[in-house]
Structures are given as C-alpha cells and as structure tokens.
Amino acid sequence: MKTYLSLSGFDSSQIVSLIVKYGIEGGDRIVLIRPEVEPDTRGESTIQAIRDLSRQIDSSINLEIHRVNHRDFEGMVLSLKDLLEKAEGQVIVNLSGGPREIFLAFTIACISKQEKIHKTTNFSDIDRSLNEIRLPNIVAALEEKQIRILKDISEFSPATITDIAERLSLSESTISRQVARLADIQALEVFPRGKTKELRITLAGKLLL
Structure with missing residues (x-):
C-alpha cells in the first residue's frame, strides 16, 4: 500500500x-x-x-x-x-x-x-x-567526539577511519563506533573502496555542525 x-x-x-x-x-x-x-x-x-x-x-x-x-x-x-x-x-x-x-x-x-x-x-x-x-536530519544532538570527526571529514573529505584516527589521536575502534552512529543519523556516508571505507560528510552533517 x-x-x-x-x-x-x-x-x-x-x-x-x-x-x-x-x-x-x-x-x-x-x-x-x-x-x-x-x-x-x-x-x-x-x-x-x-x-x-x-x-x-x-x-x-x-x-x-x-x-x-x-x-x-x-x-x-x-x-x-x-x-x-x-x-x-x-x-x-x-x-x-x-x-x-x-x-x-x-x-x-x-x-x-x-x-x-x-x-x-x-x-x-x-x-x-x-x-x-533527501531531507537532512537536523534534529540530532552531537557528542564532542562526533563533532571533531565531522569537522575532520569536512576538511579532509574523502577520509578513511585510519586517517581520522591519526589526525585526532584516537583509536580506530573509537572512530569506527562514532562513524557508525553518525551514519545512522545520516550525518555522513560510507563508501567501500576495496579493503577500506571512504567517509564523506552529508548535507545533514554540515547543517548539524
């Protein structure tokens, strides 16, 4: 229906x-x-x-x-x-x-x-x-780490989890968890590139920042 x-x-x-x-x-x-x-x-x-x-x-x-x-x-x-x-x-x-x-x-x-x-x-x-x-999700509340990650991706897009971890001095597991949460609220998109994943900020992510 x-x-x-x-x-x-x-x-x-x-x-x-x-x-x-x-x-x-x-x-x-x-x-x-x-x-x-x-x-x-x-x-x-x-x-x-x-x-x-x-x-x-x-x-x-x-x-x-x-x-x-x-x-x-x-x-x-x-x-x-x-x-x-x-x-x-x-x-x-x-x-x-x-x-x-x-x-x-x-x-x-x-x-x-x-x-x-x-x-x-x-x-x-x-x-x-x-x-x-696609309507942007602009009603989500961001944590401090998520803001840092989005700012990093916005500046260095496309980015990888490894690159972000090195620039922000955080573990890759921490970045992976936060990236999954940011993807859930449509603040970023994840694109498989071989064995790695490229991350790009969305309109919703830019508005949330």
Whole structure:
C-alpha cells in the first residue's frame, strides 16, 4: 500500500507525475493538502481533476483532502505532523505546489517525521520534472567526539577511519563506533573502496555542525 501526501495548488501536473513515477493501485491513498478556505475555484478544479483520474484507474483508490488553517502556523505544523504519523504503507511526499505558508509548515513537519517517509519529491517549475530529494536530519544532538570527526571529514573529505584516527589521536575502534552512529543519523556516508571505507560528510552533517 502507498500513501501519497502532496501539497495541492492550481496545477495537477506534479501529482500526476507522482502517480506515473511510482504507480498506483486499488487501496492506495492520495491526500491533497489545501487551506481551509479556498480563495477561488482553481484549487477545487485541481482536486476534481485528480479525483477523476483516480476513479479512472481504480474506484477503490482513496482521495482525501487535508485542510489546514493557513493563518495558524503552529497549528499547521502540528496538524501535518499528525498526518504523517498516521500515514500507512509506503509514504511518498511531494514538497512542491500549494500556498507558500503551507509549504513551509509541511516541510518542517516532514523534517521532524522523516523516518515515516519512504520517498520525498519536488516538482520543478523550471523544467517541469519530478525529482527525488533527501531531507537532512537536523534534529540530532552531537557528542564532542562526533563533532571533531565531522569537522575532520569536512576538511579532509574523502577520509578513511585510519586517517581520522591519526589526525585526532584516537583509536580506530573509537572512530569506527562514532562513524557508525553518525551514519545512522545520516550525518555522513560510507563508501567501500576495496579493503577500506571512504567517509564523506552529508548535507545533514554540515547543517548539524
């Protein structure tokens, strides 16, 4: 089962692109995020277009509209976070389209609950393409040794465990343990290179520093 969560603006292309890219079948769920009060009929037209498309594919596809109060920023973030927490199956999120106020709140909610998300996408208005993106994990707390290791990798990337141990005067076993923890929180990536492993800092690691 897949659950699609998408901001919904005046263009259905991004949502159609999601369905084309990842597929959809009976029992799947599409949740379109819109403001409580529609400013005009264009938003409703987009919703109707997706409703018609989903019915043509399979009548058991569930289309839902999640309404948020665009004047209550904190309320939006918490409502969208709750929506993510309750989503079932493979959760595919689209971070594009819709009012700017909701976009910001939805992005924050997704970053706070990224463990629930299988894929995150962004639809480009420039070349009309759908791209997968990876949200950075920026909510982790770093220990002092982890900070030193990330700073070292940032300066000497790509780095190896042996190189880091020598530069920081720490044992390789200590570096290995900390590297594993940093990889778990997506602060760095590990690339096998023969018998050694190369370490590169990620966007999340740079933001955490």
